[in-house]
Amino acid sequence: NLLAGQQALIGAVRGDLEYTAPAAADGAPGKHYTLRPFAEQAVLIVRPRGWHLDEKHVLVDGQPIAGGLFDAALFAFHNARALMRRDRGPYFYLPKLQSMEEAALWETALAHIEGMLGLPHGQIKVTVLIETLPAVFEMDEILHALRGRIVGLNCGRWDYIFSYLKTFRRHADKVLPERGQVTMTQPFLKAYSELLIQTCHSRGAHAMGGMAAQIPINHDPAANEQAMARVRADKLREVSAGHDGTWVAHPGLIPVARAIFDEHMPGPNQHHVLRRDVHVTRDDLVAPCAGTITRAGFDNSVEVCVRYMAAWLDGNGCVPIHNLMEDAATAEISRSQIWQWLHAGNQHLDDGTAIDGALLDATLRALPARLGDTAALPGGDRIAQAIELLGTLSHADELAEFLTLPAYRQID
Structure with a gap:
């Protein structure tokens, strides 16, 4: 699957990626998909695996290579020069970081890739997911470690909740209620997201919001409208707090999220929203929620x-x-x-x-x-x-x- 994904990425960069769906049951031909012209395409951002995952099929000195290094290096090797000719670069979305030391390790690896491929320093850009409880305490340091290439931090809300649970797994006083009740309006998650905005904007970086997990419900208009209403409320909360962008789990939700951000963020970002009103303490970040x-x-x-x-x-x-x-x-x-x-x-x-x-x-x-x-x-x-x-x-x-x-x- 990962290699098929790399092949698809190569096709996307070349511009010749296409797909024909299987024929329908009634014999009608399947729909044929091709890419839009380059100027109309979304910017490609590739998410390599986290440091905790190995690629067991590729050994270096008898040991599995880190999955993230395999993913990033393979994509850059095949696509970096073609992207650079179009005034773009390999853009990566770095997950699961727990510390500035891991950010510094990525910096070393990406700088090495640039050197090996003859790219100027900083051609490779990154956005970092803040989705672990340790990392939220080192956001300034993570930005600094990657300062020559980082464009922003992103609230990885679901993995952040998982990290909270894992960190306090044996603490009876830190048990969270069922997942449906652990929303971004809960104080410890609100504190995390607002601290991210404050940190990013003080450094001139983008503060990206979290994912809406809903998907369109085509067979039930009433249920679909309820789901879309939750998405609109979530994105309104984010743009009102000062986020510069957001993301969704399904492309059908892009118009919904975009409409909210276009209405409430007329400029390209909200770096001017410094959130000096935010005063987050250690205890705010680790306080559990009731439920x-x-x-x-x-x-x-x-x-x-x-x-x-x-x-x-x-x-x-x-x-x-x-x-x-x-x-x-x-x-x-x-x-x-x-x-x-x-x-x-x-x-x-x-x-x-x-x-x-x-x-x-x-x-x-x-x-x-x-x-x-x-x-x-x-x-x-x-x-x-x-x-x-x-x-x-x-x-x-x-x-x-x-x-x-x-x-x-x-x-x-």
Whole structure:
């Protein structure tokens, strides 16, 4: 999949990427897709893997190469010169950083790539995701470490929640309610996003908002309007706070988000919004939010984990579930919450039911019947494998750092 993605990126840069969909059931030819002219294309920003992921199929001195180095170097090798001829460059979206030292490591690697390919320093640009709890304390330092090429920081809200859960996994006083109640209006997330705006604008960098996970619901106009209303409210909150841009999980939401930003941000950015009113302390960033854990919320966490892991094991890393686009970050929230609810003190559902291994096992046993015919689900034939993996990870004495690490060992 990763190599097919690299081939698609090469085609995108060359301008000859195209695709013809399979023929319809009635025999009608499938739709043919080609790129718009270069001047009308969106700017290509490539997301390499994080430092925690290896590429086990490429060994250097007998050891797997870091997945992020493989991804960035391969894309730059094939595309950097063609992009430079068009006054662009390899633009990367760097995930999962936990410290300025990791930013400095990226700087060393990217400068080396520029030197090897004969690119001027700074031709490679980056945006950095602030999606871990440690990184939010080092945003100034991360900007400084990458100062010759960084254009902004981005709120990676879902992975940030996951990082919070992972950091405080054994702290009974830091247990969060079910995921649906952990929104960006909660004080600790509001503090994180506003501190990011203040930090970026004080340094002349863009402060990018977070992802709207909703997807269009074509078969239900009323439900679709409710989903779009949530997207509009989310983007209005971001642009009003001072963000310079945002992103969405589905291209169908781009007009919705763009309309809000165009209305409330007439200029190219909001660097003039310095947010001097923001005074965020350490305790603000780590204070948990109040809420509940319902039976439906617990069941949904289990279902999202299992369905996502089944799809991931089958080669699909982005899966629509209940009208939300689930990715590894949202699945990680669910997985780490399940583990924390089982291991961090005496946790109960809002109806008084104890959250323990017996409840999890019963929920896992009941899931196949609840899902019904799984043949149409992404990775449907991997459901049993995913159930077993979630059970193992949840009952383990230690919270696994990332679910994709043990899952990666089960695929080839």
